[in-house]
Amino acid sequence: MALRLATLSIAIIFLSGLLPLCFSYAYQKLFSRLNAGLLILGSLCALAAGCLALLNTAPDYSLTIPLSFLPMLSLQLKLDALSGYFFFIVGLVSFAVAIYLPAYIQSIPHKKYLLFFTAVFISGMLLVLLANNAFIFLFAWELMSLSSYFLVAHEHEHETNRQAAFIYLLMAQMSGIFILISFGLLAKWSGSLNFNSFAHLHLSSAWTSVIFLLGLWGFGTKAGLVPLHAWLPKAHPVAPSPISALMSGVMLKIAVYGFIRLSFYFLTIGNLWTLGGVVLFIGTISALIGVLYAIMQHDVKCLLAYHSVENIGIIFIGLGLSLIFQATNHSLLATLGLLAALYHCLNHALFKSLLFLGAGSVIQQTHEHDLEQMGGLIHKMPRTAFYFLIGCLSISALPPFNGFVSEWLTFQTALQSSLLANGLLRILIPLAAAILALTGILAATCFVKTYGMIFLGKARSVPMHTAHEAPLTMRFSMVLLASCCLFFGLFPSFTLAHLNAIAKQSIGYALPAFGNWLWLTPISIQQTAYSGLGIFIVLLFITSLVYFWWHPRQYKSVSPWDCGFGGLTERTQYTGTAFAMPIRRIFQAFWKITEAKERRPSLRQPHQTQSVHYTLHTDDWAWEWFYKPWRSGMKIASQSIAKWQSGHLRLYLTYMFITLIILLWLVS
Amino acid sequence: MMSRIVYSFLQTSLIIACAPLFVGFIKMLKCWLQNRSAPSVFQRYRDLRKLFHKQTIIAHHASWIFRFAPYLIFSITVLIASAIPLIISPSKTIGFTDVILIAGLFGLSRFFLALAALDIGTSFGGMGASREMTVATLAEPALMIAFFSLAMMASSTRLDVITTYLSAHSLWFNPSMLFVAIAFAMIAVAETGRIPVDNPATHLELTMIHEAMILEYSGRHLALIEWAAQIKLLIYITLFANLFLPFPLINQLSLSAMGLNGGIVIMKLLLLAFVLVLAETHLAKLRLFRVPLLLNMAFLLCLLGLLMHVITN
Structure with missing residues (x-):
């Protein structure tokens, strides 16, 4: 049932992409409505399939369709808890984007190609999740990469966009090659391309490490780990905003999915804790470097792109911790680390797409990417400003929003490092946690800057005065994502309980208890307890009490304090560059x-x-x-x-002659 | 259990009510030390009362963030105060005692204060917000490591469990605790905006950090923010007194134990106020770009403390 729904969703989304190609002037309106409707329906099917697969406790859904024209191969699909969870993420974000897209692309040229490639892109991502065979996986992977290349290159009239798209294509292909080699080695040892035969392979530690590192390189390139991240801040700003939301919010998660599949399902890590250490190290570096570069950006989408590097880093910190604890036989903590990473995948998908959609609304209204030219939009676009604020609070890991919960879980996992026997790990893991704390506060600084420059203060340029609130459909998708950000912050136990099935399959251990609907107690009540809902309610209660008691019944509106000199204009405001200057000076080596x-x-x-x-x-x-x-x-x-390569025929004949002689010598 | 909830509630009210008194006491002590005639200990209450009765003025294009921030900041500070062990360790059901959460809540209040500062669009607001976030960037990781060391010792991130653990094992002379204590004092100074990081009594806009952010506030809004800042100072000093000084809290709910705890805590707070005043009188405010050196030292001290804990256990 779930698998049928999943394949159906892929088919519907793909079909929705074919429709715009038949656009003619006569039926343009009909076709565009049909396209939007199908995209929404397909995303909802994906969402439902993901939910069903997560709720299902029976064995996984799998399906084999023989392909008659390729005798060696058949279309092998499988939907287990892990792919179901990522199906859920893709479905949710695609749903929001599908609602957002029609109003956004009004002003965009060549929209039929945009719609076509978007549909191919989403169905490619879904097919990656469904693939149960290395060939299908790589085929879908390339489908996803190539279609997103066309999306990045959509506004190809500008030289810089073409260049960014080319760099993206290059890095995507490189990532594909590394994954190909890694899967090829797995296929060599298991003797089949089917993922079922890859599962829990027992290889020598050298081969395990080689395959692991190749996979880390390949998936890490696509996910944007430092130093392979450079394509990300180039490709995301030039793509249309909803596409950036899909790429940053979802496509990077597909790479994380691939990495989890490889390292938790296929390989048996044994006692190789160094592999986990490598992942932890790279994750920590990515988190720190990502946020530091983000602070310095003044293009809003470039800034958000660097934040993706940061958040992928945080996800890999969780995965690294999980691998380390798995290698040292602490199943409970390995599960906790994995759950923290998985939870952060969902959270990042939600708040990052919210932020990209919010930025898209602002850009659509003002045609401005540069933070230094914005300002005062909270008065022109109050609702967008409110949703964007929720995104900012979530990504800055502030309670009670969702970003805090997953970082809190990561901290809790890291704090258990005193259980390890290895002295080096016992000190390095808390250090990584401290860097994670630094990352969190730097993210908060960055989003104070971003929010302050876009929405607060006075308008710094003319287009800000003519901006209007975003249309209803665009606002609806932002409301959807913002309320999800709050929901997953308030009810973490509920979410984690459903993620337990994934841990059960991959690590072979599920957390015994999470506490109840109010308190999240992943380890024990004595060790820690967190209640997002409790904090939200109590804070709401106290704040309204304080407000109703003490808010002044009348205000007097005056001009701001100007030291008695007058002449405060929008040009005398603090700029984003000035705001980030102390940070730039302190961390200048970066x-x-x-x-x-x-x-x-x-x-x-x-x-x-x-x-x-x-x-x-x-x-x-x-x-x-x-x-x-x-x-x-x-x-x-x-x-x-x-x-x-001289181009002379006789030289090439000589090469062939020499090669033949060498080969003959080798054979005889 | 029920009585612990009632006591926690009373204790929180005590922290909120006594914060201005404590700040007034510090001010008085400082004046005495500097041979000036001191204002009354209750001066801060009079200031607050005056501010509550004054008209609130707001800059022309302030948005709802500017208006809303004071209430939120005050409420968050009250919420944190409910988790702080002053005389007894508070009950989990009334206070959200997780230390990471406490750091997160301080972060939330700082986030809104910085946004409110940027809302008006004057240079002072931007300057204050930028500096506050910079100082926080340096202080927060150190604070987290300090909390981590405590959490690893007590193997819990709950402040009430940590307090209970410390009252069972007197650890203040433990070398690891000593390092963390010194670092925590530096962090507390930075987070509460005292000399040498920030000068709460300054009237020069260009040197301000916290004051620059709240320059546009007046009347009740200003009163709430000032009060929240006073509570924050008392929270940090109480935490220092009860976590790092000798004679930890006695973990009993009897009246005699609470009386003893109260007496000891008052003595500790007076002592710490005296130390703070002494430091503020002797030290000059640091240049902004000297502050990182101080806070990096705090970070490294915390890290050393943690390392020592890891090695010895």
Whole structure:
């Protein structure tokens, strides 16, 4: 039932993409409505299928359809708890995006291609989750990558967009190759391409490590782990906002899904805790670097893209902890770490797509990406501002919203490191937790800046004055995501209880108890207790009490304090760059900062300054230290190969002759 | 159980009610030490009463965030106060005692204060918000590590369980605790905006941190924010007194034990007020970019404390 629903959802979504290609002027309205309706219906089917698979306690749903034209191969699909959970995430976000999309794309050119590739993209992602065979998996993976390449390159009139899309394609292909090798090795040892035969393979520790690291590289590239993240802040800002929401909120999770499938289902880690240590290390670095780079951005979508790097880092911290505890036979803590990571996947999908959709509404109204040009939009777009605030609070890991719960679970897992025998891990894991705390507060700083610059203060440019509230459908999808952010923050025990099935399948251990609907007590009541709902209600109660007692019955509206000099304008406000300046100075080693001040003298009196120009660039060290060496290495390699390629036929015949002789020598 | 809830409730009210008194006492002590004539201990109550009766003025294009923030900030501080062990360790049912949650709630209140500061669109607000978030960026990880060390010792992140654990095992002379205690004092100074990180009595806008953020507030709004800041100071000092100083709380609900606890806590608080005043009189406010050095030291001390705990156990 669930699997049929899942395949049906893929079919419906794919069909919805085919419709716009038949757009003709006569039926344009009909087709676009039909397309939107089908996309919504398909997402709902995916959502329902995911829920059914999670609720199901019977064995997994699986299906094999023989493909007559490919004798070696059949379409093997399977829906277990893990893929069901990610199906749920994809379905939920796609549902919100599908509602948002029609009103957003009014102003976008070539919308039929956009709709087509969006549908292919979503169905590709869903097919990845359903695949029970390495071939199908990789096919769907490439479907997802290629369709998203076309989405990134949608506004290809601009040179920078084409470049960003090309970098994205390059990195996506590289990730695909590493996954291919990793799965190829698994297929070699198991003798089949079917995922069932991959499950819990017992390999030598060297081969396990090799496959694991190849998979980490491949999936990590797609997920955006540092230093493989550089495509992310380039690709996300140029794609249309709902697509960014899908890419950042969902596509990165598909990579996480692949990694979980590989490391928790296929490989048997045994006692190789170093692998978990590597994941923990990379996750911690990604979280910190991601948020630090985010703070320096002034393009709102670029900023959000760097935050994805941060959140993927947090997810990998949870996974790393889980792997470490699994390798040291602490099943309960391994489960807790995995659940924290899985929960953060859902949370990040929700608040990140909320933020991207909010940013999209602002961009649609003002045609402005630059934080330094925004301001005061809370008066023009009060509802969007409110939903965006909920997104900001959630991503900054503040109680009682959902981001806090998953980070809290990660902290709780990390704090159990005193149970480990290894002294190094016992000190490094709390250190990673401290860096996670630093990440949280840096994220809060970043979102104070973002929210302050976009919505608060005075308008910094003309388009801000003409902005209007987003249309109803766009607001509806934001309301949906914002209320999900609150819901999953208030009822964590409920959610975790359903995730337990995944832990049961992958680690072989399910948490015995989570407490009740009010209190979340993952380890024991003595160790810790958290109640999101309790805090929300009590805080609401006290705040309303304080408000009704003490709020002044009348205000007097005056102009703000200007030290008695007057002349406060929108230009005298603090800018985003100024806001982040102390952070930039304290953590300056993390960026490649180029700062220049240029004094332009007045023409009449050369000793007087007419204007001062200040330029600041904070670039990513990853380009300098990682990509440029690679690029120059590739260049040198291809140049040296080019010397062999003279273009003369006789030379190639000589090569063939030499090759044949060598082969003969080897054979005989 | 029921009586513990009632006592926790009373204790929370006591913290809220006595916070201005404590700040007034610090002010008085400071004046005495500096050979000035001191205002009354109750001056802070008079200030609050005056502010509550004054007209509230608001800048022209303030949004709902500016108006709403004072109530939220005050409520969050009250909520945190309900989790603090002053005389008894509070009941879980009334206080949300998880230490990570406490750090998170302080973060929530700081988030809204910084947003409110940015709402008006003056430079001072932006400057204050930027500096406050910077200081928090440095202080919060150190605070978390301090809490982590305590949590790992007591193997619980619940403040009430930690307090009970500390009253059973007197640990204040433990080297790990000593490091964490020194660091916690530095963090507390930074988080509550005292010298050498911030000067609560400054009248120069350019050197302000906390005061710059609330420059636009007046009347009842200002009263609530000031009161919340006073409660926050008392919370940090109480935490320091009851977690890191000798003679921890006696974990009994009898009247005699509570009387003894109360007496000891008052002595500790007076002592800490004296130490704070001494430090504030002797030290000058640090330049903003010297603050990271202080807080990095706190972070490293916490880390050393944690390391020591890990090694010795």
